[in-house]
Amino acid sequence: MPRISLRLIALAVLIVAALGVSRTAPAQSKITEVLIGSVLPLTGTFANYGQQYLWSAQTAEDIVNNDYPDLQVPLGPGKGFPGLGGAPIKFIVRDDQSRGEQARTIVEQLISVNKVHWINGEGTSGITSLIQPVVESAGLPMTCHPCASPTLTEKGLRWFFRTGPNDRTMVASLFTFLHEWRDKGGPANLKTIAFFMCDNLFCQDNRKVASELAPRAGFQVVLDLTSKTGATTLASEVQRLQAANPDVLFLVQYTADTNVFQQDAKRAGWSPKVIMTSNGAYSDETWLQAQKKSNGGAGWLGRDPTAIDLVHDRPAWKKVNEIYKKYSRGQNMGELAMREITGLLWMADVINRAKSVEPAALQKAANETKMGPEQLIIDYKGVQFENGQNVLATGVVTQIGWDGEKHTLWPWDLATKSGFKPVYPNPSWQERDSKPKPS
Amino acid sequence: MTELAQAVVNGLQMGFLYALVAVGLTIIWGLMEMINFAHGEFLMLGMFGGWWLSARFGLDPLLAIVPIAVVMYAFGMLVYQQLMRRVQGGDPFTQIFATIGLLFLLQNAVVAVFTSDYRFVNEGLLVRLGGAKVQLVGLTFAMPLLLAAGLALLIFLALYLLIERTEFGLALQATSEDRDAARLVGIRPQRMFAMAWGLGAALVAIAGAILVNFFSVYPQVGLQFTVMAYAIVALGGFGSVLGTLFAALLVGVIQSVTVVYLPPAFKDAFVFASYLLIGLFRPQGLFGRF
Numbered sequence: 001m002p003r004i005s006l007r008l009i010a011l012a013v014l015i016v017a018a019l020g021v022s023r024t025a026p027a028q029s030k031i032t033e034v035l036i037g038s039v040l041p042l043t044g045t046f047a048n049y050g051q052q053y054l055w056s057a058q059t060a061e062d063i064v065n066n067d068y069p070d071l072q073v074p075l076g077p078g079k080g081f082p083g084l085g086g087a088p089i090k091f092i093v094r095d096d097q098s099r100g101e102q103a104r105t106i107v108e109q110l111i112s113v114n115k116v117h118w119i120n121g122e123g124t125s126g127i128t129s130l131i132q133p134v135v136e137s138a139g140l141p142m143t144c145h146p147c148a149s150p151t152l153t154e155k156g157l158r159w160f161f162r163t164g165p166n167d168r169t170m171v172a173s174l175f176t177f178l179h180e181w182r183d184k185g186g187p188a189n190l191k192t193i194a195f196f197m198c199d200n201l202f203c204q205d206n207r208k209v210a211s212e213l214a215p216r217a218g219f220q221v222v223l224d225l226t227s228k229t230g231a232t233t234l235a236s237e238v239q240r241l242q243a244a245n246p247d248v249l250f251l252v253q254y255t256a257d258t259n260v261f262q263q264d265a266k267r268a269g270w271s272p273k274v275i276m277t278s279n280g281a282y283s284d285e286t287w288l289q290a291q292k293k294s295n296g297g298a299g300w301l302g303r304d305p306t307a308i309d310l311v312h313d314r315p316a317w318k319k320v321n322e323i324y325k326k327y328s329r330g331q332n333m334g335e336l337a338m339r340e341i342t343g344l345l346w347m348a349d350v351i352n353r354a355k356s357v358e359p360a361a362l363q364k365a366a367n368e369t370k371m372g373p374e375q376l377i378i379d380y381k382g383v384q385f386e387n388g389q390n391v392l393a394t395g396v397v398t399q400i401g402w403d404g405e406k407h408t409l410w411p412w413d414l415a416t417k418s419g420f421k422p423v424y425p426n427p428s429w430q431e432r433d434s435k436p437k438p439s
Numbered sequence: 440m441t442e443l444a445q446a447v448v449n450g451l452q453m454g455f456l457y458a459l460v461a462v463g464l465t466i467i468w469g470l471m472e473m474i475n476f477a478h479g480e481f482l483m484l485g486m487f488g489g490w491w492l493s494a495r496f497g498l499d500p501l502l503a504i505v506p507i508a509v510v511m512y513a514f515g516m517l518v519y520q521q522l523m524r525r526v527q528g529g530d531p532f533t534q535i536f537a538t539i540g541l542l543f544l545l546q547n548a549v550v551a552v553f554t555s556d557y558r559f560v561n562e563g564l565l566v567r568l569g570g571a572k573v574q575l576v577g578l579t580f581a582m583p584l585l586l587a588a589g590l591a592l593l594i595f596l597a598l599y600l601l602i603e604r605t606e607f608g609l610a611l612q613a614t615s616e617d618r619d620a621a622r623l624v625g626i627r628p629q630r631m632f633a634m635a636w637g638l639g640a641a642l643v644a645i646a647g648a649i650l651v652n653f654f655s656v657y658p659q660v661g662l663q664f665t666v667m668a669y670a671i672v673a674l675g676g677f678g679s680v681l682g683t684l685f686a687a688l689l690v691g692v693i694q695s696v697t698v699v700y701l702p703p704a705f706k707d708a709f710v711f712a713s714y715l716l717i718g719l720f721r722p723q724g725l726f727g728r729f
Contacts, residue, residue, distance in 0.1 A: 043547060045659055047555030199704060227703040230663040232457070232654075233691075235449035236698030236706075239442065255557045259655040266570050267581040286556040290655075293561035329554065429570045 031087045034351055037110030038091045039121035039131065044098025045230070046124050048255065048284060049336060053123045053146070056337045057091045058327040059320065060344035064089045068323075072316045074349035074375055081348070083355040089348060092116060100130040107131045111138045117357040118142070118347060123340075125149030126201040132160055141350075141362045145343025146336045148279055149205045153389040159359075161366050163343040163383050165393035167205050167278065170303040173395030174276055175213040177301075177410035178248070184412065187424060190274060194223040194246035196237065196261070198253050198280070206252045206278050214250075222246050231257055238264040241272075248274040255281040262296055266429045273425040277302040285334035292404035292439040295432035299423040301399040304335050306379040307408040308398055309418050311338070317377045342378045346371060379414075399423060404438035441577055446695045448578050454691025455588035456650060458684045460664045461671040462598060463643030468669075470602075470615050470678035471635045473523060474531060476538040478668060479661025480545040481640045485511060485647020486656045487549060490558045493651075499563040501590075504648045508641040515640025516633045523636065524629065549658040558656040565652035587649050594645065599680045611635055615678065667710070674714050676727025686725060689713070 038057050041050035064075045065088045071077065080086040092114050096103035103122050110116045111134070119135045119142040122128045128144045129152060135142040136157050143161050144152065150166040182188050193214050197203040207226070214221055223244035225237055238261065241249065249272045253261060258281035265271065281287040282302035291297030311317050317333075320341060324333045333341070346369065351357065354365035371383035382392040397410035399422055407420035427435075460482060467475045475481075488507040489500035522541065526533040560566060564586075571582035602608035613621040614631040621628055654660065671690055675682030693713055694706040701709075717725065 043550055043555070043658070045662075047550060047659065048557055048657065051555045225703060228707065231703075232663055232667065233449070233453045233694065234703075235453065236446050236695045237703055239445060239449070239699065243442065256655050256657065256660070259557070259559070260653075263569070263653055267572065267584070268579070269570065269572070284557065286558075290557070290559040290561070293559070433570060 031084045031357055033088050033090045034081060034084065034118075034357055035114060035116040036089060036091045036347070037107065037114060037116030037119045037121075038093045039096050039103050039106045039110065039119070040093060040123055041098040041127070042093075042095035044096075045254075046098045048286060049123050049146075050095070050098070052285070052328075052334060052337045053121075053340050054093060055324060055327040055331075056333075056340035056344060057093060057120070059324045059337075059341055060348065061089055061091055062323050062326070063320070063345065064348050068319065070315075071319050072375065073320065073377060074345045074371075075352060076316075081352045083352040084357070089351075091120075096122060096127065098124075098127070100127045103127045103131050104134055107134045111135070111140060116140070117359075118351070118362065120144070120344065120347070123147070124200075124202065125152060125205070128152060129201060132157060135159060139359050141359060141366060143343055143347060146339045147202075149201050150209070151201070151205060153387055157388060159363060160388045161385060161390075162388060163346050163380070163390045163393060164339040165305050165380075165395050166389060167202075168209050169393065170305070170395040171206055171209040171278055172213060173303050173397050173410060174250075174278065174301075175210070175217040177397040178219075178274075178276075179217040180410070180412075186422070187273070190247040191218070191220060192222045192244075192246045193219040193248040193250060194225070194241055194244050194272075195221065196223075196225045196227070196241060196249060196251050196253070198229045198257060199226050200229060202279070203252045206250075210250055219248065227253070227257065229254060229257060231260055233264065234261050235264045235267070237261075238268045238270060242268055242270040246272055248272060248276060251275060251277045253277075253280050255284045255287045257281075258287065269429060271426055271428050275300050275426050279303070283334060283336050285331060285337075288334070288400070288404070288406070291400065293437055295402065295404075295427070295435055295437055297400040297404065298402050298432060298435075299400065299426040301397060301409060301422075304396045304398045304406065305339055305393065306335060307396050307414045307418065308335055308406045309408055309420070310414060311377070311379060314377065320377050338378050342376055342380070345375075346383050349375075402435060402438070442699060443696065445578055446699045447692055448580060450692035450695030451688055452581060452584035452588060452691070453695065454688035455584075455591040456646070456653070457664075457667060457671060457691055458687030459591045459594065459646035459649060460643060461668040461675075461683050461687055462595065462680065463639040463641075463646070464668045464672050465675070465678060465680060465683045466611075466635050466642065467639035468677070469672050469675075469683070470611060471632060472615065472677075473527065473632070473636075474534045474538060475639070476535060476665070477518075477541040477545060478639075478643060479663075479665030480542050481511065481515070481643045481661075482647045482650070482664055483549065483656075483658065483661040484514070484545065485644030486651045486654070486660060487553065487558075487647075488644065489648035489651035490560050490656045493560050493562055494558070497562060500560055500648050500651045501564055504645050507644050507648050511644035512637040512641040515637040518640070519633045519636035524632070527632070546658045553658070555658060560651050560656075563652060565649075583652060587652070590649060594642070595680060595684050598642070602680055607634070612678075667707075670710055670714050672724075674717060674724055676724030679724070679726035682724055682726025 068076045080088045094106040125147040145164045148167045150168045197207045350365045354361040398406040408414045408418040492498040492503040526537045565583040568582045573580040618628045671686045675686030697706040697709045
């Protein structure tokens, strides 16, 4: 027994010594590259979003590691991180197949095997909430910029940051717009609303926020439906919506289900006065482009983190979009990609200011962020954190016009700049069919 | 009452589409008793084929059925000869893992070639008829779904005749029942299995080319149909073409009617509950034989 105990004590001393050495080693050695662990849904249900985040990571890596002297975004001019002797950034990208348990395993590997300095991902709120505890317990900075679920930053986590607005901000924008629209020449007869949501964390958070805000904005909720993601038919759901006959439909569904809804609503010949949505298909560039061939999205309104029709005039946006298109097979940045790239460039700025890859230094630099809007490619008022949430991230209400593009409706000052006349009421399916298609 | 009747009509219309998806599985799993978890990926390939021929050459997906069926027939035979034949005699788990591997291979190959973007077909007869409908005794029948249902019925009739009234069909059934006895009467079982895989793949790809008019196309689209197809084949009775049709219609109606009265989250639960219920009294399925 005494011999075993002695061996155990010796082993414990060795482990402690090894851990001590390994923890102090990075601070002593020169940083040759900054490793970002990126866990993304590159295959599986959310692959379409994952690929946009991958292209965003490639764009951010390109901007940080190459010299773009005229690009007014963080780390645009110059190569690598000046604060770390010019060390480049490297994204280690792993596919979680849109599966939560897979994401957890990958994150554990990225932390323990790849020794990454920062975790970014997963891009969807549901899976992000599953990996947050792993990263939190490891004590590494973590981000998910396009994740919109408010709960992600309301758990009291110390290592999680989000530069993008959450659903509370963005859904509030929608209801504020509806409420104020009446006084700005909009319709006065919008009194009832129905919710039609998918069943995951993101959709249900939208539902909760909308349930609070709709009565305050003067709406009576006449139907509240939740469907399972991946539906093959929504005909009966449409039948119930049609019977409830709401003035406004608040639809939060992913792209495939939105398409099924559109098909079934068209077959039923049902079209409420207003269809408003939040993220999901509305943020998906492929869905938006497809609507141009059928006028299917004309009149739909939704929330965006930026005035998407005005942002194109920014020189920095144009340049970043050019870089993005190198990786996206020519596709323009959608709003999800804009949110992600904005966040990744902020992360680069944090690392540069920290002049270190030590977690505590990164956390301190992140919390001390005071970034102005002039460094952003998106219309936030800036970046500044409270409990991991950027409190200067904003919400904008946009609407798809007959040209198939999004136009700003709210806030009113941006709407004036946009000069767009809202499409109201939401067009019937016959009108969509008969009008010329943008492409 | 009209609400219920309309839900039944909606369910029947969807049921025909489900039947098309499931019938390929009836041949491979039900008749030949081989497991194919990549069934949904065959459907996905058919859908991508329909979209690609439409986007690239402006071909109506309904006309694309012919080339897609031919290519997928050959592909199905190839899958059997190069993969499934090697694992056929082994443990059923080997078949399961082989086809799960095939599932990932096909999905990721499509992601690599076409990316994960959602694709939409915007041209073609069924798309143009999108909002057209027929009103009958106060009920609405969607024209595109009616046409698709008619097409499905024709395919079922042809398949029924092929399986029940031709030498090929009898040879398939004989191989399924007793491979050694079939060999004694001059049937080559390996050839029959290969042809069954070809036929199953072609049928589900035809379903894909029709479905592309109603659903967006993306690499994972097959998954939402696969589980339903398995339930339909088991419910209808293994190897029964008519059973598959009947079960698919039943599944469509159950899904549709459930949502009229209960939260939509219950609709798939009721489908599987009905399978369990019927399984208690007829474990061989509605039209199956032991």
